[in-house]
Amino acid sequence: MRVKIRAFGIAKEIVGGPVSQLDLKDKATISEVKDVLSLKYPDFSTLKKFSIAVNESYQDDDYVVTEGDELVIIPPVSGG
Amino acid sequence: MRVKIRAFGIAKEIVGGPVSQLDLKDKATISEVKDVLSLKYPDFSTLKKFSIAVNESYQDDDYVVTEGDELVIIPPVSGG
């Protein structure tokens, strides 16, 4: 399936804009989403870490993405 | 010697005003000042504790009072 993934902060620069399109296999996990991202945009490997939020919550690596999920790349936060 | 001692808070009520006169023997210590006060004003024994400040600093019980010292009764504080 093809999904949209939003990006903030340095992730926006790495993917070259606020939204990227990813081709995922069916029942892809967050872990696989991260792999696809790192392959498509090697600069993700230079980050301290990054997380994926699904529908405005952090999700673990084994969460299975379903059609309609709102995916967002969360690079290391630095608020406050 | 006869000394003036100032009082604040509940001590002011116990001695009946902002200043009291005490008759001390020569070389009286703070400990003896407290004894004289407690004898003259028995209500001091109802307090949790009280201290004597000399020249705007707390002084230990064995401090020897000299002529010209500014003595102040400090009942339990409750600022903040």
Next chain:
Amino acid sequence: MQEKIDIQISDQELIIDSCYSFVQHEGAGGNALFVGSVRSQTSGKKVIKLEFEAFESMARKELRKIAEAIMDKWQALGISIHHRTGTLAIGEIAVIIAVSAPHRDAAFEACQYAIDTLKVTVPIWKREYFDDGAIWVAAHP
């Protein structure tokens, strides 16, 4: 009881009195506040300005989680968290956290928990601008 949680993300100047007024409570033994402002230097390098970017809807959710944990764990009487976004000059306020609680120790602990947790979980990103470029804070190892 009225829910005493106030979460705001705003590109306007933050006001300490707004946060204090919100948490004020007749039963409060103390109010602890944290105010974070923009530093003029980072690791010896002169900062010109900075920008905060937020994933606002999720940031609000994560801030609310922090606030609810505080109401629960420290029996806080009120909590207000305001975070700034957009461009900030040196000295401007980036974040204000105010907590009221029956006992002041709890207010201090809760306030410290809030800022510590905010810096780990809330999707807000700081970009520092120098004479010779800019960096996303904490992005790289």
Next chain:
Amino acid sequence: MQEKIDIQISDQELIIDSCYSFVQHEGAGGNALFVGSVRSQTSGKKVIKLEFEAFESMARKELRKIAEAIMDKWQALGISIHHRTGTLAIGEIAVIIAVSAPHRDAAFEACQYAIDTLKVTVPIWKREYFDDGAIWVAAHP
């Protein structure tokens, strides 16, 4: 360096922004504040108003000792302590303490030390007024 200690005892309304502005420092990683306000109840008894009496000259000295200990022990960048005297209504501010420090943990610790120590050493006395009389707080066992 300018000495960054601000001690005030005043019978006028206390202003949080005054304390914050005083301690603000370009190198501060955080500002911790404590605000103490007048509670409406003590041990379930309704408080009508309260009065603070201070032995002002000595209170200033003791507050300065606290501030100097904080500058020394926590390498604070600034400290402001304002204490109110006279008659206060419910909700009014009795004390404000603001501390800025390079690291926020130090600011919190120092601020908490300040209020804890103030309540033990500074010659200021609180009198609470009820419907049926008044008491000097903490005077009796």
